[in-house]
Amino acid sequence: MRVTLRVWRQKDARSPGRFERYEAPDVSPDMSFLEMLDAVNEGLIHQGQPPVAFDHDCREGICGSCSMMINGCAHGPERGVATCQLYMRHFKDGETITIEPWRARAFPVIRDLVVDRSAFDRIIQAGGYISVNTGDAPEANSISVPKPSADVAMDAAACIGCGACVAACPNASAMLFVAAKVSHLALLPQGQAEKAQRVLNMVEAMDREGFGNCTNHYECMAACPKSIHVKFIATMNREYLAAAPTARRAPR
Amino acid sequence: MSLDARIPPGPLPDKWDACRRALKTVRPEEAKNFRVLVVGTGLAGASAAATLAERGFQVEAFCFQDSARRAHSIAAQGGINAAKNYPKDGDSIERLFHDTIKGGDFRSREANVYRLAQVSNAIIDQCVAQGVPFAREYDGHLANRSFGGVKVRRTFYARGQTGQQLLLGAYQALMRQVKAGRVRVHPRTEMLDVVVADGEAKGIVVRDLVSGAVTTHAGDAVVLATGGYSTLYFLSTNAKGCNVTATHRAWRRGAAFANPCFTQIHPTCIPVAGHHQSKLTLMSESLRNDGRIWVPKRTGDQRPPDQVPDEERDYYLERRYPSYGNLAPRDIASRAAKAVCDEGRGVGPGGQGVYLDFRDAIRKLGRPTIDERYGNLFAMYHEITDEDAYAVPMRIYPAPHYTMGGLWVDYHLMSTVPGLFVIGEANFSDHGANRLGASALMQGLADGYFILPLTLANYLAARPPTKAFGGGSRRPAQDGAEHPAFGEARRGVQERTQRLLAVQGKRTVDEFHRELGKLMWNECGMSRTREGLSRALAAIPRLREAFWKNVTVLGSGEELNQALEKAGRVADYLEFAELVCQDALHREESCGGHFRAEHQTPDGEAKRDDANFCYVAAWQFAGEGKPVVLHHEPLTFEAVPLTVRSYK
Numbered sequence: 029m030r031v032t033l034r035v036w037r038q039k040d041a042r043s044p045g046r047f048e049r050y051e052a053p054d055v056s057p058d059m060s061f062l063e064m065l066d067a068v069n070e071g072l073i074h075q076g077q078p079p080v081a082f083d084h085d086c087r088e089g090i091c092g093s094c095s096m097m098i099n100g101c102a103h104g105p106e107r108g109v110a111t112c113q114l115y116m117r118h119f120k121d122g123e124t125i126t127i128e129p130w131r132a133r134a135f136p137v138i139r140d141l142v143v144d145r146s147a148f149d150r151i152i153q154a155g156g157y158i159s160v161n162t163g164d165a166p167e168a169n170s171i172s173v174p175k176p177s178a179d180v181a182m183d184a185a186a187c188i189g190c191g192a193c194v195a196a197c198p199n200a201s202a203m204l205f206v207a208a209k210v211s212h213l214a215l216l217p218q219g220q221a222e223k224a225q226r227v228l229n230m231v232e233a234m235d236r237e238g239f240g241n242c243t244n245h246y247e248c249m250a251a252c253p254k255s256i257h258v259k260f261i262a263t264m265n266r267e268y269l270a271a272a273p274t275a276r277r278a279p280r
Numbered sequence: 281m282s283l284d285a286r287i288p289p290g291p292l293p294d295k296w297d298a299c300r301r302a303l304k305t306v307r308p309e310e311a312k313n314f315r316v317l318v319v320g321t322g323l324a325g326a327s328a329a330a331t332l333a334e335r336g337f338q339v340e341a342f343c344f345q346d347s348a349r350r351a352h353s354i355a356a357q358g359g360i361n362a363a364k365n366y367p368k369d370g371d372s373i374e375r376l377f378h379d380t381i382k383g384g385d386f387r388s389r390e391a392n393v394y395r396l397a398q399v400s401n402a403i404i405d406q407c408v409a410q411g412v413p414f415a416r417e418y419d420g421h422l423a424n425r426s427f428g429g430v431k432v433r434r435t436f437y438a439r440g441q442t443g444q445q446l447l448l449g450a451y452q453a454l455m456r457q458v459k460a461g462r463v464r465v466h467p468r469t470e471m472l473d474v475v476v477a478d479g480e481a482k483g484i485v486v487r488d489l490v491s492g493a494v495t496t497h498a499g500d501a502v503v504l505a506t507g508g509y510s511t512l513y514f515l516s517t518n519a520k521g522c523n524v525t526a527t528h529r530a531w532r533r534g535a536a537f538a539n540p541c542f543t544q545i546h547p548t549c550i551p552v553a554g555h556h557q558s559k560l561t562l563m564s565e566s567l568r569n570d571g572r573i574w575v576p577k578r579t580g581d582q583r584p585p586d587q588v589p590d591e592e593r594d595y596y597l598e599r600r601y602p603s604y605g606n607l608a609p610r611d612i613a614s615r616a617a618k619a620v621c622d623e624g625r626g627v628g629p630g631g632q633g634v635y636l637d638f639r640d641a642i643r644k645l646g647r648p649t650i651d652e653r654y655g656n657l658f659a660m661y662h663e664i665t666d667e668d669a670y671a672v673p674m675r676i677y678p679a680p681h682y683t684m685g686g687l688w689v690d691y692h693l694m695s696t697v698p699g700l701f702v703i704g705e706a707n708f709s710d711h712g713a714n715r716l717g718a719s720a721l722m723q724g725l726a727d728g729y730f731i732l733p734l735t736l737a738n739y740l741a742a743r744p745p746t747k748a749f750g751g752g753s754r755r756p757a758q759d760g761a762e763h764p765a766f767g768e769a770r771r772g773v774q775e776r777t778q779r780l781l782a783v784q785g786k787r788t789v790d791e792f793h794r795e796l797g798k799l800m801w802n803e804c805g806m807s808r809t810r811e812g813l814s815r816a817l818a819a820i821p822r823l824r825e826a827f828w829k830n831v832t833v834l835g836s837g838e839e840l841n842q843a844l845e846k847a848g849r850v851a852d853y854l855e856f857a858e859l860v861c862q863d864a865l866h867r868e869e870s871c872g873g874h875f876r877a878e879h880q881t882p883d884g885e886a887k888r889d890d891a892n893f894c895y896v897a898a899w900q901f902a903g904e905g906k907p908v909v910l911h912h913e914p915l916t917f918e919a920v921p922l923t924v925r926s927y928k
Contacts, residue, residue: 040839058553060664066558066790073788073843078834081842083346085519087559088660090444091350106663113663138490139840146467149347153459157452158411162331162729163402165409169366172420182413182438185445189349218411 029121057117082141089113092188097128102192102251110253132200134238147237154233155226156209184212186254193248199240204248207264224271286690287391296395304741311336313745317499322351324704325505326450327728333457344470349451352519356443357564359435360721362400371432384712385872399726410449427717429609435718477765481700492838496766508683508705514797516680517562523849535695536898538688538708541864546681547613551633560679565717570641579624604927611714611873614678628675637673684711688898692735703727713872785830813865824854
């Protein structure tokens with residue numbers, strides 16, 4: 029099959045960007061989307077043109093590196109997959125495909141399709157952990173966790189931190205990302221001691237990074253490659269409301 | 281070069297305790313005067329960096345990914361072993377030790393493996409306390425499952441995403457230390473050389489992958505946690521960014537490289553679909569708990585799988601290895617798959633595949649149970665192949681997955697360069713010639729959480745903090761210019777970058793990488809021969825020469841340039857591949873994943889030669905254009921007698 033690409037090219041954060049048109053004349057339906065881009069890049073190099081920069085690594089949907097808006101959808105049209113797991117059989121022969129980077133104030137473009145997602149690291153630094161030093165842990169089975177709690181915690185913990193939720197949200201909100209971590213830890217007995225401070229600090233960090241607020245569009249859940257449910261945003265809001273009046277801010 | 285493994289005296293079960301008692305410690309108020317550079321933020325690197333920071337050391341952590349959370353440990357699916365014996369099926373530290381030694385085909389170090397088994401239980405405790413959502417039984421206790429090469433249930437798991445959950449636990453611990461001001465993480469930063477000053481590792485040279493700036497960082501010790509080199513084969517289950525550069529560069533600076541030819545070819549991967557393929561996807565070994573592996577009995581049988589009656593199917597693992605069946609270890613399962621495909625009984629396009637069939641398991645347990653156990657793997661398989669594995673059997677074929685070889689380390693996890701420590705897959709220590717499933721996560725976290733922080737402290741306790749760093753004050757990191765070794769190493773990296781850009785030839789980096797990978801897969805893959813390895817050893821220098829004459833890397837060194845990053849890694853592979861083949865050629869025996877066709881039993885099993893090859897082969901770089909030097913670390917087996925490894 030043959031496809032035409034409209035790809036966002038931008039030399040660096042300071043330069044203006046623009047769309048460039050490339051032909052991919054020899055695409056196999058069994059190619060992954062990134063393999064199609066590899067082929068386009070090989071062609072560009074042979075023509076002496078700079079290849080398209082994009083983040084990618086594991087290519088099996090778990091590292092969360094890949095990050096492309098494809099025809100206006102974060103990670104493309106398929107539900108529940110990252111860009112690297114998207115296959116060309118989902119596109120039509122002769123189709124024109126538009127590829128852009130994540131667009132959000134908190135994710136500045138570095139080059140072409142590569143954006144800076146370090147805001148997510150800073151949100152985790154604000155409290156996305158359980159404080160336990162190495163060697164201080166009790167015997168593992170002394171902490172009993174009901175299977176339903178463990179299962180729901182795992183549903184939330186499956187987040188790969190790719191940022192699709194932010195890219196898909198009309199407000200560029202990071203609520204689903206933050207809610208996934210808050211819920212994962214709040215659902216487990218190990219996470220109880222710090223849960224109030226955690227949710228307050230993480231939400232504050234999220235706001236500081238310039239992400240927008242949630243207005244219940246649910247685009248995040250539709251775009252999420254791990255199909256993380258928006259119910260976790262409700263969990264986070266509940267945790268936040270419970271924490272707000274009682275918690276004393278720890279000195280930062 | 282002397283190889284002193286520094287194994288403590290005394291009975292095996294007491295060695296680690298004795299060693300720990302003798303290790304010197306650094307008081308927290310003194311620890312802040314020491315700076316440790318940790319390269320790589322996978323399970324080993326992140327856990328080590330976090331733990332060192334908890335003990336008060338100043339840590340600088342480096343990764344080439346855009347976040348520490350994305351290191352390739354995240355892709356580990358199946359699980360992590362520990363000798364907890366929760367299912368009460370007779371497991372113990374001795375048994376885990378014994379299985380690992382035997383699984384490694386008696387080419388690992390007894391003392392290290394015993395310590396690994398001893399530490400395994402504390403890892404599970406630590407991870408549970410961090411909130412890792414391991415699978416649970418209905419009574420709320422931790423669940424276990426089986427893995428290859430083992431008859432007990434000792435594998436802990438978090439659906440098919442165990443590596444992800446363990447890495448996020450370590451990453452979160454690391455982020456906590458960043459917040460506390462004891463760790464600085466440098467993402468999108470690639471290590472390109474080690475600085476050895478007056479015989480000790482004192483720093484690293486890195487390239488900022490966004491700005492292209494090449495700088496040096498100085499520290500009191502350097503820890504490499506940079507993973508394995510399976511992408512040497514181009515097609516592998518590893519992430520695209522995985523590479524050998526850090527360990528290869530350290531080798532050129534004097535660190536011995538141990539058993540580089542010990543590579544693991546994983547039996548259950550999705551077969552190659554076409555020439556465009558950029559990587560291969562692993563289907564977790566845990567699938568072999570319920571899936572049955574078979575091919576048609578008849579050569580050239582083209583019928584769809586559901587039309588092949590049971591009596592015309594060859595469940596070859598169950599037939600050849602009745603006691604372990606489909607859970608035979610990886611090296612054995614991979615070779616068996618290759619054997620049936622070589623006979624012309626392979627299935628799927630090109631006959632390079634075997635079936636992994638869940639029909640019987642679905643009948644027995646019902647689809648919901650299978651869905652709960654492996655749902656995400658079935659979905660992944662469907663996305664890639666467009667086939668529904670609930671309806672038709674999966675097709676699988678072996679693919680490069682893990683490298684047991686790595687930089688040589690002693691019992692303290694220090695390389696032959698003082699102050700250069702190596703942990704996780706990057707070292708060679710615990711898996712011998714074949715790694716058992718769910719042991720990589722165990723080793724990475726054992727090294728990072730529980731072993732290195734103690735042995736590294738012992739190393740630092742014996743010396744004063746390097747004054748040039750300004751004691752405990754946090755001066756800018758690019759402060760290593762005091763010793764001439766820093767400038768020399770930095771200039772070397774800059775010159776190499778310029779050389780890569782200056783070739784301006786006609787072929788892309790990927791074209792060279794694919795060619796090298798194909799050569800290595802054919803001549804130094806699942807089956808190796810003297811002729812094939814000799815051919816490879818003749819071809820690699822030619823390919824390397826062609827690369828430096830005809831590679832094309834566009835753009836400059838002063839920007840984000842992914843082709844340049846790849847070019848540097850492939851250039852290193854073109855040197856390193858030779859070492860792998862030399863090691864494979866010199867080891868005139870078959871053991872574990874290293875199968876020399878000349879050395880096999882009449883029924884096609886690996887034939888070890890303990891009289892001549894019961895040692896670790898540690899290779900030393902002797903200078904540009906000079907032959908490499910082989911050093912031997914003899915292996916002695918006191919607790920597990922050397923026996924023929926059999927899973928029949």
